[in-house]
Amino acid sequence: MATTNDIKNGSTLRLDGGVLWNVLEFQHVKPGKGGAFVRTKLKNVVTGKIVDKTFNAGTKVEFANVDRSDMEYLYHDGESFIFMDTQTFDQIPVSETVVGDAKGFLLENTTVTVATHEGDPLYIEMPAAVELEITQTDPGVQGDRSTGGTKPATVQTGATIQVPLFITTGERVKVDTRTGDYLGRVN
Structure with missing residues (x-):
């Protein structure tokens, strides 16, 4: 059995009766007074729920083989x-x-x-970004604004993303898979 000193980003822990949690972030903290502890941000691999959990330093934890x-x-x-x-x-x-x-x-x-x-x-x-083709988007209408505007566009997988007004149907764009943000045109 391992201890909290072995926790790393990306490792998977088995806590609370067999529930699997991914370690998104961890931080070893040694305050001036009192004992050291490990502060973690955990994501439930089944539900996707993210929680903050604090362990005393040296506490035994069970790692899951993923x-x-x-x-x-x-x-x-x-x-x-x-x-x-x-x-x-x-x-x-x-x-x-x-x-x-x-x-x-x-x-x-x-x-x-x-x-x-x-x-x-x-x-x-997923990879950090993918290239997708715009299958449908309305023409952009320039108006009175000081910053660039966006409009909805449907990509070849059926997802809807926000793109700048100058993007037209049939163009290929790069999309961030984590947030769904438009990253740029693909030549």
């Missing part, structure tokens, strides 16, 4: 997303709840990292 592997997204069969391991060519179904908001930026043949625990997919990690 396997991360690069997989290629193949297709959506109506119920789940099918991914193929790029090393073994094994195909696994991943439910829509596990994929979450990433489905709005997931194109066929995109390589992502799939984290599994005891064979069950926990979450997927």
Whole structure:
């Protein structure tokens, strides 16, 4: 069994009766008075809920064995997303709840990292940015404003993002997969 001194960003802990939590941030704190402690920000791998939790330094914690592997997204069969391991060519179904908001930026043949625990997919990690084609957007109308405006645009995956007024239907843009923000045109 490990201690709180072994906690690192990205590690997965098993707390509160077997619930899995990802460590988003951690900080060892040694105040002038009293004992040291570890302040963490944890994300529940099933629900996505983020909580702050403080541990006394040296407290025993249980780490969960989470396997991360690069997989290629193949297709959506109506119920789940099918991914193929790029090393073994094994195909696994991943439910829509596990994929979450990433489905709005997931194109066929995109390589992502799939984290599994005891064979069950926990979450997927998308690349930081993807290139998508604008399938529908209204023409931008210039008005009286001092800063650049934005308008909604639908991309080829069906997601709606905000783009600058000069973007037209058919253009390719770069989109941040974490926030859904427009990053720029792609030539």
